[in-house]
Amino acid sequence: MIKLIVSDMDGTLLNDEKKIAPGFYDLLPRLKERGIRFVVASGRQYPSLKQDFAEHIRDVAVIAENGAFIVEDGRELYFRGMNEKQLNCCLDAVAAMPEVEPLLCAKYCAYTSSREMYELLAAPKFHYEMRLVDSLYGITKDVTKVSLIEYSGVGAEACYQKLAPMLPEDVTLVVSGDGCLDTGLKGVHKGAAVAQLQKMWNITPEETVVFGDQFNDVEMFSQAAYSYAMENAVPQVRRQARFVAGSNNDGAVVKVIRELLAL
Known part of the structure; x- marks a missing residue:
């Protein structure tokens, strides 16, 4: 049973014009009804990601700065900075x-x-x-x-x-x-942040889906039984995932979620 879905942003959930995949916002309430958490995991800063989601930001948790900063519903859950x-x-x-x-x-x-x-x-x-x-x-x-x-x-x-x-x-x-x-x-990356949330929410890798397209997404793949590299990812990244989704420009994240959950 899937309880957690984690997606990178640029090159994954966003198309090349930096737009959210069509149909994504329609999925959020349906995921919530099933008790499934959706998490954004990005190398970008939290304010930028907050702008992307606008009024929907309270419906997702955010892993920002490649895992160094985690926020949910405006609450800081985790932070680790450099000296x-x-x-x-x-x-x-x-x-x-x-x-x-x-x-x-x-x-x-x-x-x-x-x-x-x-x-x-x-x-x-x-x-x-x-x-x-x-x-x-x-x-x-x-x-x-x-x-x-x-x-x-x-x-x-x-x-x-x-x-x-x-x-x-x-x-x-x-x-x-x-x-x-x-x-x-060292040790601060998206995969470690996903592990933090899994522990906090009592969710296993077998109950987790992740999507990514870049080298900073690779550590997430080991935290999920359903690990998807995007079709537009470089070969070295695709080889690290168990599955390959379609292109970010074709709304592949939304399509895979619908298929997995029969939505």
């Missing part, structure tokens, strides 16, 4: 790389020293809560990670190979999207 030494090491490593722009991510906002980055992420497409600052050093309150966007054209995976050896042992690096990477604390 100043870890943040400085990440910022130093990113500064040594050409054509890479860092973003300091906290619970309820993100910090950048780039006007272009500020305008990009604050725009309606992403609707991030942003702060423009002179320097990212010295900002430590509620910070979860250092994200980065690479503009060199070499790709996120090539950037990963260069940056990962420069980070301290207690900090991890993961590809979170096209040209996007996220640092984070």
Whole structure:
């Protein structure tokens, strides 16, 4: 019996135009009737995800910042941040790389020293809560990670190979999207966050469905008997899941849920 459904956002529940899959909101009350919890798991910040769901935000739980921050019905359930030494090491490593722009991510906002980055992420497409600052050093309150966007054209995976050896042992690096990477604390990821909620809600992996498309979703797959990689995921990610769903542009998450639950 399925009791928990967890979905990534970008490239999974959202299409390439950053729109929620058609029919999704019609599913939420039907899931609630059956006692099934729906959780969003994203590398993005909570305010951005809250905007995506608007008046439906109370109908879902949110795993934000790649598992470092969990919120349900406006209540903070879990948070784990990075300390100043870890943040400085990440910022130093990113500064040594050409054509890479860092973003300091906290619970309820993100910090950048780039006007272009500020305008990009604050725009309606992403609707991030942003702060423009002179320097990212010295900002430590509620910070979860250092994200980065690479503009060199070499790709996120090539950037990963260069940056990962420069980070301290207690900090991890993961590809979170096209040209996007996220640092984070070792052991803090979406899979660990799903495990936290399963324990809290007394739900087993056999009662769990997860959907994802990127490397930062892979740890979730081991927490669910029904693990789905999207058709648009890279082969390395698809191989980690038990099943492959259709494309994010075809509303595959909604289709699979309807099939599984006969809705």
